């Protein structure tokens with residue numbers, strides 16, 4: 001893929017497709033009260049993004065009357081993630097709930113009144129808060145518990161079964177080649193239905209058949225909501241959000257009527273078709289005890305459905321595209337997939353897929369390549385310091401994962417070509433970037449000495465891939481790679497995300513033959529920077545394909 005240069009997003013920051021958000025209108029005004037030794041960069045009306053600006057030193061951005069402290073990658077972001085107890089995500093969650101997910105003021109107040117922190121032990125001075133009102137802690141506890149272990153296994157198994165069933169039933173692709181204008185649209189429909197059904201149950205789409213279409217229209221308006229225009233200036237954006245919230249309310253009312261909470265078998269079930277995953281029932285109970293209204297509960301559920309789908313589906317697109325662009329990679333990926341197929345059940349063992357070196361590597365490279373997620377925190381102590389820099393209490397600290405993930409000084413960029421350019425620049429997708437091969441000292445994600453990059457590239461085979469190791473641990477990449485954020489507030493859905501990404505790619509490649517109609521144009525596709533930095537970014541163009549079903553014997 002060719003080298004891509006920076007676009008210029010019109011404002012910063014926005015929200016990660018997790019929970020955090022910030023409504024910021026960049027302005028030339030600065031607030032002298034917040035000048036405490038942090039260098040200040042005044043943004044111009046459009047925010048020119050380049051690495052020099054996002055160097056290794058924290059700096060302050062003036063945003064209206066407030067300031068944002070930009071925390072760069074490397075040591076500073078690691079320090080931010082380590083100091084969880086002195087930092088809060090409350091202000092940013094309040095903004096996300098209010099501005100993006102349309103939560104009514106009375107429900108936003110439930111978040112605002114909780115200063116007890118996310119940990120089991122309340123922060124000093126908050127020991128006597130009613131546990132039912134500790135909304136941050138309850139959510140954190142339930143998400144981490146129920147997106148792990150047996151609950152996670154169940155969620156992934158349902159996703160795989162739903163996704164496979166949808167692809168097998170789709171009328172869009174038959175036995176003969178069919179041209180489809182947009183591969184991403186296909187993933188956005190089928191993955192979304194499969195993942196949501198596994199989370200909110202089979203009845204959800206029966207009640208709300210247009211939810212998927214509305215969801216992606218809503219996703220396209222995220223930056224609009226965060227700019228907080230009056231409703232009359234963005235009628236379509238607000239109308240679609242209202243439709244989504246009404247759909248969720250309809251489902252919640254239905255589930256409340258249909259579900260027999262007194263039935264012990266149902267209460268213990270990890271999944272049933274009305275509420276879906278137990279996580280949704282547990283959350284409903286927590287919200288009710290905290291005093292949330294039906295409208296407030298709908299906003300919280302919209303937040304979760306958005307976090308659970310808006311990143312993982314674009315990230316999957318890049319994994320699949322990487323495979324489709326390279327016949328050699330496709331053959332090696334299929335070799336790994338073949339090892340993970342359980343012939344008795346005719347389904348993939350997702351845990352096996354997730355432990356294969358090459359599959360692991362392409363999942364990591366997809367996240368590196370496309371993710372511009374923000375991690376935001378506010379100090380809850382007076383004298384918070386990061387690498388010697390002092391950040392005032394309650395000030396917004398913000399970091400964007402893209403910059404470290406695209407620092408050419410850090411990442412391995414492969415061989416140096418005769419014209420002096422790197423073979424695999426950081427703004428191109430390189431399936432092997434994260435892989436360390438024991439017989440190749442030039443391999444591995446981190447930049448190698450110049451001599452190593454002059455060695456000829458080795459031709460990889462499935463046998464080589466078996467010996468490789470995908471490197472993503474903090475000791476190697478710490479501070480340069482944090483698509484899921486970090487510390488105790490790291491994305492609770494990261495395991496599910498990886499399983500869905502690799503599971504979806506495996507099922508797609510098994511069920512269908514897929515060919516890009518214009519591989520040269522597809523190779524030029526890059527992340528859509530017009531929505532920077534809202535998380536994992538989808539492609540900046542449509543990717544037309546032709547597809548047909550694999551014959552049974554080929555699928556194996």
Ligand code: HEM
Pocket residue numbers: 016017018019020140143147304307308309311312315371373374375376483484485486487489490491492493494496497535536
């Ligand atoms: C490629 C996929 C994904 C990416 C890149 C991603 C990224 C993130 C990031 C950066 C954060 C903020 C972490 C921080 O501030 O340090 C976050 C939070 C969150 N993510 Fe994900 N995420 C992904 C998939 C998922 C999935 C599948 C779920 C499923 C439920 C999920 C649920 C959440 C939730 C609920 C939060 C908020 C947690 C809190 O408030 O503490 N995410 N995610």
